[in-house]
Amino acid sequence: MPEIQDLLDESLARYPAYCTELREATGVDPEYWVCGARVYGAAGERWFPEVAQIRNPRLLQALLLALRQQGVTIHPYVPATGWAKAAGRLAGVTTPFGTVACRQAVLAAGAWSGQVAGISVQPIKGQMLLLQDQGDAPAHIVMDEHAYLVPRRGGGVVVGSTLESVGFDTSPTAAARSALIGHAARLWPGSDRWSAQHHWVGLRPGGNGIKPLIGPVSGLDGLFVNTAHFRLGITLSLASAARVRRMLAEQAKAGVP
Ligand SMILES: Cc1cc2nc3c(=O)[nH]c(=O)nc-3n(C[C@H](O)[C@H](O)[C@H](O)COP(=O)(O)OP(=O)(O)OC[C@H]3O[C@@H](n4cnc5c(N)ncnc54)[C@H](O)[C@@H]3O)c2cc1C
Numbered sequence: 075m076p077e078i079q080d081l082l083d084e085s086l087a088r089y090p091a092y093c094t095e096l097r098e099a100t101g102v103d104p105e106y107w108v109c110g111a112r113v114y115g116a117a118g119e120r121w122f123p124e125v126a127q128i129r130n131p132r133l134l135q136a137l138l139l140a141l142r143q144q145g146v147t148i149h150p151y152v153p154a155t156g157w158a159k160a161a162g163r164l165a166g167v168t169t170p171f172g173t174v175a176c177r178q179a180v181l182a183a184g185a186w187s188g189q190v191a192g193i194s195v196q197p198i199k200g201q202m203l204l205l206q207d208q209g210d211a212p213a214h215i216v217m218d219e220h221a222y223l224v225p226r227r228g229g230g231v232v233v234g235s236t237l238e239s240v241g242f243d244t245s246p247t248a249a250a251r252s253a254l255i256g257h258a259a260r261l262w263p264g265s266d267r268w269s270a271q272h273h274w275v276g277l278r279p280g281g282n283g284i285k286p287l288i289g290p291v292s293g294l295d296g297l298f299v300n301t302a303h304f305r306l307g308i309t310l311s312l313a314s315a316a317r318v319r320r321m322l323a324e325q326a327k328a329g330v331p
Contacts, residue, residue, distance in 0.1 A: 078284055078306070084313035086126075092312060093128065099143065102136035105129040105227055111215035114261075125215060127224055130308050149174075154183065154190050157294060164296030178322050180298045181291070185242070185277040187301040191291055195302050196281025199238040201250040203258075204272040205231045210264055221257030223265075230271065233258045244275045280304030288317050290325075298322065 093106035111125035141148065149169075158166035158173045166173040181187055185197035211231045216223045224232040233254045251273055258265040284304045291297040300318045303310050 078286075078310070081286065081310045081313040081317075082306075084316070085310050088312040088316075089126065089128070093133070096133070096136040096140055100136045100139040102132055102139060103129075104133035104136050107227060109214045109225065111217060112212075114216075114218040127215065128308070129226065133308070154181070156190065157297060159294070162295065164294055176296075178296045178298070178325065180300050180318055180322070182300045184301060184307070185279040187279060187299065191294075191297070191299065193287060193291070193299060193301065194282070195279045195287070196239065197242050197277040198280040198304065199240050199243060200235040200276050200278055201238075201246055201254065202232055202234040202274055202276070203251065203254045203270050205233060205255075205258060205265060205268040206271045207231050207265070207268050212262055216261045218261065221254065221261060223258060223261050231258070231262075231265070231268070239281070242277065244277065246273045246275055278304050279307065286310065286314060288314055289321060296325075 090106055093104045097103045106126060106128050108124065108126045110121065110123045113120050113122060138148065152169050152171060154167045154169060156168045157164055157179070158168055158175075164177060164179060166175040167179050181191055181193070183190055185195060187193050188195045207225075207229065209229075211225045211229070212223060213225060215225070222234055224234075226232065236250045236253070238250075251270065255266070255270065258268075279301050281304075282302070284306055285302055287299050287302045289298060291299050298318055298321060300314055303314065
């Protein structure tokens, strides 16, 4: 498995140009913003001017548009249920609507990856809040060991997050809401006057720290996996995807039967 630091360096180096390319191709701006981060820790307060953020829903929206422009067929809300095999190797992905024939596939179903292949990935629930500031938000990320505040360019501040091992439950809870509001008040005094606009839940693919699984799945030639990025899946995505793409190309070059 690749070292996290290698994936991190490669991804972070690619992000600025990648976001510009997506914006120019699609008109949707993923809002890559080098806003800096102030971090409070045991060693006191530290300032990291190079820290950047992106607006992940916009990144995905731009990516979907770019893929469609390039002729990629997307089947939204069609679950993969398993694998069709022929001559001992992958021949397709099965779905409730039929089989999509293919000689190579990448399983990237996040926390659900273990449901489609025998892969050890557990869902780690994370709750977040969007607070509406009153023009008094920080212009940079603020964080400590418990929580972080991320200001959005157009207003509003995201507060995160919880780490909960409760299976596939995606319900927001009142306890997490008040804990996040408390974290925000500690990190940015005055934020207790802000109103909560949105409270949501995501499931991280993890369970075993940040140990990405990127590579062939043993026992089924042609099937690859790209998952288990836990808390860093967006940050590491560009390098991870490039690695799995190289592996597919190498297998194809060696002659997929
Ligand atoms: C609160 C929170 C804060 C986070 N903050 C950060 C951060 O600051 N930086 C960072 O880098 N990462 C962060 N993460 C982690 C990041 O979101 C994940 O690591 C990343 O989304 C994992 O990407 P993925 O594509 O592997 O999985 P996902 O994003 O979970 O995508 C998997 C997709 O597969 C689909 N799927 C599931 N089952 C099937 C099936 N059977 N067939 C077809 N499709 C299927 C799902 O519907 C989903 O769309 C955060 C996560 C949470 C919850």
